Each structure stands twice: as C-alpha cells, then as structure tokens.
Amino acid sequence: MAGLYIHIPFCRRRCNYCDFYFVTNSALIDQFLAALSHELTSRAYLLTNELIETIYFGGGTPSMLSAAQFDFILTLASKTFRVSPTAELTLEANPEDVTATYLADLARVGINRISLGVQSFNDAKLKLLTREHNGAQSRKTVELAKHRFNNVSVDLIFGTDGETLDDWTTELQTAVALQPEHLSTYSLTVEPRTLLDKLIRRGKRQPPMESLQAEMFLVAMEFLRHNAYEHYEVSSFGKPNFHSRHNSAYWNRTPYLGVGPSAHSFVKTTDGEIRFANTPSLKDYLAAPTDSIQFKERLSEEDIFNESVLLGLRQAKGIDVDDLRKKFNFAVSLSQLTALVEQGLLTKESSWVRLTDKGFTLADEIAAELLAASHFTFA
Numbered sequence: 001m002a003g004l005y006i007h008i009p010f011c012r013r014r015c016n017y018c019d020f021y022f023v024t025n026s027a028l029i030d031q032f033l034a035a036l037s038h039e040l041t042s043r044a045y046l047l048t049n050e051l052i053e054t055i056y057f058g059g060g061t062p063s064m065l066s067a068a069q070f071d072f073i074l075t076l077a078s079k080t081f082r083v084s085p086t087a088e089l090t091l092e093a094n095p096e097d098v099t100a101t102y103l104a105d106l107a108r109v110g111i112n113r114i115s116l117g118v119q120s121f122n123d124a125k126l127k128l129l130t131r132e133h134n135g136a137q138s139r140k141t142v143e144l145a146k147h148r149f150n151n152v153s154v155d156l157i158f159g160t161d162g163e164t165l166d167d168w169t170t171e172l173q174t175a176v177a178l179q180p181e182h183l184s185t186y187s188l189t190v191e192p193r194t195l196l197d198k199l200i201r202r203g204k205r206q207p208p209m210e211s212l213q214a215e216m217f218l219v220a221m222e223f224l225r226h227n228a229y230e231h232y233e234v235s236s237f238g239k240p241n242f243h244s245r246h247n248s249a250y251w252n253r254t255p256y257l258g259v260g261p262s263a264h265s266f267v268k269t270t271d272g273e274i275r276f277a278n279t280p281s282l283k284d285y286l287a288a289p290t291d292s293i294q295f296k297e298r299l300s301e302e303d304i305f306n307e308s309v310l311l312g313l314r315q316a317k318g319i320d321v322d323d324l325r326k327k328f329n330f331a332v333s334l335s336q337l338t339a340l341v342e343q344g345l346l347t348k349e350s351s352w353v354r355l356t357d358k359g360f361t362l363a364d365e366i367a368a369e370l371l372a373a374s375h376f377t378f379a
C-alpha cells in the first residue's frame, strides 16, 4: 500500500500568512506537466510492487489546472503504477475556482474527494487573510461540491486578530450546517518572513493570541464531536468512514512518493527507510526534474522510533507502548508518563497513551517532552 502526492506549484498571488512554495507564472503549467511526467515515470521504481491507494493533488492551488490536465496526470499515473480501483483521489480547490461545470469535469476524470480551501465564511476575516474569495463564495462552493461529490473536506482557520470565541463558534455552526464529510481546522500561525510577519513587526497587525487559540481549538473539538465528527488527528475531523486516507497513511508511516518542486517522499527500500524532498524551485525542477534534491536521509532506528511516537501522538488512537517495546530496542517506561497524565494532558489505558483535548492544544510540546531522554531511553 502506498500513496502519491502531486504538488501543483502555482497560485495567482500570495496570501499574507502563507510560506508554501509556488510561483505565479501560470504560463509555465505545460512545461511543469512535462517535467512532472518525467519525474513520475523516473521514480516509479521506488514504489515497485506497491498498490497505490491514494493520490493527492496539493499546492499551491491545484484548481488552477483544468480537468483535462488532471486527466493527463491520472492517466499517466495509472499506466506507471498499480493504482487501486478504489483509490482515494483528492484535489485541493480554492472557492474562487469552483463552478458546477468544473466539479462535474473533475468527477468525470476520476477525482472522488474535494478538499476546499474555504478558511472562513466571514468576509472581514477572509479579507484579513487576503484570500480571493468572500463568505458567500465559501458557502456556495461547499454546496456545489456536496452536490457533486460524496466526500468533501473543508479547511478552516481560527485565531485571526479580533476574532472572538463567538465568531469562531458561528464559523463552526455554518460549516456543520453545510454537512461536509470532513473538516480540517488550523490555528493561524505567523511564519517567519511572510507578509503577515512583517505587518506584525511594524505594529500594523496584532499577533494571534495563543491562549485564545487554545480555547478555540477546545471549542472546535467539543462542538464537532457533538455533531458526529470523529476527531482522529490533531487538526482533522471526519464523519465515520470519511477520515482522509491519504493523510492517515502519512501518520501511519505508509510509503508515498511526492512529485513536483518542494514535494517530500518517504519510501522503504532494501537499503532502509528513506525520506527525501525536492528543491523548492520550479526553475531547477524544469531543468532537471529528478536532480534537484533538497535533502535525502536514511532513517536510523532512533529516527523511526521518534517518528512513530510523534506521528502516533498526533492521532486520537495514540501510541501503544507495548508495541513500541516489541519493535524497538528502547527502554520505554510508562511510569515516567505519570506527570503528564496528572496534568491532564495524556490518558493511559493499559499500554495505550493518548492525548486528551487539553493535550491536543499542546501536541508539539508534549511530543518533544516525551522524546526527552527522561521518558524514552535507549536500552
């Protein structure tokens, strides 16, 4: 079982909080598709004998491409790999690109899951985020997608300056009323060197309030669970049977090949488990699609252990300490987790350790704590 991630590195312009890699020159799309074809076929050997269960078009703004261009990529993928007839085929789309005709064309070429970059239903908040669409388009796009697809995901951002708990609750109510099968919620983070970062430094925007964002996250967990969404990963909520298969595979350390500039890959070879990433440069990629590697590393046993803890803890199912003991040559002591349990950040049930809701608001810090030598030590 394996996945394919296809990075579409084009956007019309940069949203002020975004630090993803993309270019705005859409005249390069055809050249990009030629380079992508080369990379896909050249790297197919990395997934020999694997059945492709998921294909994910992420970006950038994949919805800047036409359905015919996705048809071209999907046809090539099915000629090059063994793609499961029940594969999950996800496309990220921005509301300003979504029309009934476009969605129908995407469904016709095989896309069966749409992930909508809605971010908000509130005009003022969308303006603060410098998104191109407005609240009415957010609502309309979810309705159109629900009409065409039975697997629709909505991304929402919380914690912009001036946003209150009531505002956020209204966002959640609006989203749930539209009944997407899946929701991903992210707190607004200020990435270095973004326009938002500069505006905050100049005092023109307020930095997000972390304590309020934590409260908003707690509200989201409770509200969405109450509305029959399963909170299965830090940021991810899905109706039963509608968890993202592609993202779940990442968190369960299933191999995947990422193609396109800046895409990351994780493959299991006879030489061990390897992670590598393409350079975030379309120019380099067009010149030599398989030569522009930003990094490549073979994972040590300690790396694999650390990843298993970090990625396991991101998920509601948590980590099975007995299983870790069997797989790794590490001394793992449950008693050392007691402090985190007493602080209400972790729960412990037989050998399973899971984050509580409060723990999810501090997931990164707790993972770092758990990986500290005092909790998990080499045998």
Ligand code: SF4
Residues within 6 Å of the ligand: 010, 011, 012, 013, 014, 015, 018, 019, 020, 022, 059, 060, 061, 094, 117
């Ligand atoms: S559309 Fe998405 S990838 Fe493009 S700039 Fe905005 S946030 Fe970044």
